Amino acid sequence: MNQYMQIAVNEAKKGMQSGAGGPFGAVIVCDGQIIAQGHNEVIETNDPTAHAEIVVIRKAAAKLGRFDLSDCEIYSSCQPCPMCFAAIHWAKMKKLYYACTKEDARNIGFDDDFIYDVIKGKAAREQVASVQIDRNQSLEPFEIWQDMAKKVQY
Amino acid sequence: MNQYMQIAVNEAKKGMQSGAGGPFGAVIVCDGQIIAQGHNEVIETNDPTAHAEIVVIRKAAAKLGRFDLSDCEIYSSCQPCPMCFAAIHWAKMKKLYYACTKEDARNIGFDDDFIYDVIKGKAAREQVASVQIDRNQSLEPFEIWQDMAKKVQY
Numbered sequence: 001m002n003q004y005m006q007i008a009v010n011e012a013k014k015g016m017q018s019g020a021g022g023p024f025g026a027v028i029v030c031d032g033q034i035i036a037q038g039h040n041e042v043i044e045t046n047d048p049t050a051h052a053e054i055v056v057i058r059k060a061a062a063k064l065g066r067f068d069l070s071d072c073e074i075y076s077s078c079q080p081c082p083m084c085f086a087a088i089h090w091a092k093m094k095k096l097y098y099a100c101t102k103e104d105a106r107n108i109g110f111d112d113d114f115i116y117d118v119i120k121g122k123a124a125r126e127q128v129a130s131v132q133i134d135r136n137q138s139l140e141p142f143e144i145w146q147d148m149a150k151k152v153q154y
Numbered sequence: 155m156n157q158y159m160q161i162a163v164n165e166a167k168k169g170m171q172s173g174a175g176g177p178f179g180a181v182i183v184c185d186g187q188i189i190a191q192g193h194n195e196v197i198e199t200n201d202p203t204a205h206a207e208i209v210v211i212r213k214a215a216a217k218l219g220r221f222d223l224s225d226c227e228i229y230s231s232c233q234p235c236p237m238c239f240a241a242i243h244w245a246k247m248k249k250l251y252y253a254c255t256k257e258d259a260r261n262i263g264f265d266d267d268f269i270y271d272v273i274k275g276k277a278a279r280e281q282v283a284s285v286q287i288d289r290n291q292s293l294e295p296f297e298i299w300q301d302m303a304k305k306v307q308y
Contacts, residue, residue: 001291009288012295022308023295043306047212048221048245049203058201067202077292082273083240088282089269090237091202096284099292108296109307115243119236119273128242130233130250134163137155138231138253141166141177142262152197153263154176 004029004075005099007037011052012077015039022110026052027075028060035072036060052076053084057091067154068092078105081112082119158183158229159253161191165206166231169193176264180206181229182214189226190214206230207238211245221308222246232259235266236273 004027011025021040028036036059041050053076061067070092078100080088088096102112117123145151158181165179175194182190190213195204207230215221224246232254234242242250256266271277299305 001288005288005292009292009295012292013298016295016299016302016305023299025295042221042308046215046219046221048215048223048308049208049211049241051244054203057203061200061202065200067196067200069202077295079286081240081244083237083244085273085282086235086237086240086266086269087203089272090205090235092281094282096282097287098284099286099288100296101286101289104289104293104296108300112240115240116273118243119239119270120275127246128239128248128250130252132233132253132255133251134155134159134253135255135258138159138163138166139258141163141170141179141231142254142258144167145170145177146262148170151170154196154202 002075002097004034005077005097007034008052008075008077009099011037011039015041015052018044020044021050023077023108024052025077026056028056028069028072029075030060030064030069030072035063049083051081051084053080054087057087061091070094073097078102082115156229156251158188159231159251161188162206162229162231163253165191165193169195169206172198174198175204177231177262178206179231180210182210182223182226183229184214184218184223184226189217203237205235205238207234208241211241215245224248227251232256236269 008025016023021042024040038055073095170177175196192209227249
């Protein structure tokens with residue numbers, strides 16, 4: 001078994017057994033060195049975004065002092081949900097290894113199909129009603145950004 | 155203009171002008187009370203997940219001491235990216251108000267189509283190579299979770 005995946009799976013067990021959250025762990029590796037490891041902390045922290053992958057991305061970025069993790073790879077004990085999958089893209093990572101599938105997660109009560117279905121335009125029912133308002137009155141920050149000479153485009 | 159959206163737009167300006175991040179702000183409201191307001195902090199914190207919506211979801215959940223924000227509504231100065239859109243679902247919110255569109259964001263250099271396209275299965279090129287490994291050796295945490303008597307299913 002892959003050594004980093006073994007650590008991700010151990011994190012999943014540890015996090016669940018300590019009551020931190022669901023049975024999910026992740027590891028971020030750069031040049032063969034573990035930069036961050038962690039597990040789901042949704043229950044312990046009351047943070048609905050504290051999935052294992054988000055936890056390790058935040059830890060790795062803090063440790064390396066940069067939001068660009070393009071030289072890092074992520075190992076997740078389970079196929080990421082859309083939030084985490086998108087976060088891996090924003091961190092500019094190029095490689096994701098995962099073990100259990102979204103179907104495995106669904107079988108133990110963690111179903112993210114309702115989110116994938118909405119994004120794909122296939123949902124029979126949408127949890128979130130999205131309403132657009134006030135676009136014309138809200139464009140000013142974008143216009144200021146466009147004209148800013150000194151900015152970090154990320 | 156909606157009063158909460160006005161605050162979200164002011165946050166977008168404030169965050170950009172202080173160098174915290176891109177021109178994006180958000181507000182979470184519960185029963186007519188503002189629970190959290192904030193802006194993108196990607197640059198200031200080096201956290202690639204610190205989009206405005208994630209920032210305010212984390213703040214609101216911490217303030218209310220719960221990960222279930224189903225009685226809250228979110229106002230975002232811009233249409234959320236897939237990460238934030240999924241996070242709004244995990245927070246169990248039922249209503250999203252947004253102002254600028256993803257096309258407006260793309261026009262100033264913030265393009266999330268490459269993530270939406272991958273999720274929709276429409277991408278010509280994928281930034282992240284996803285590889286499944288070690289499923290059989292990684293199912294144990296899920297089996298333990300399934301058998302746990304005392305757990306918080308979220």
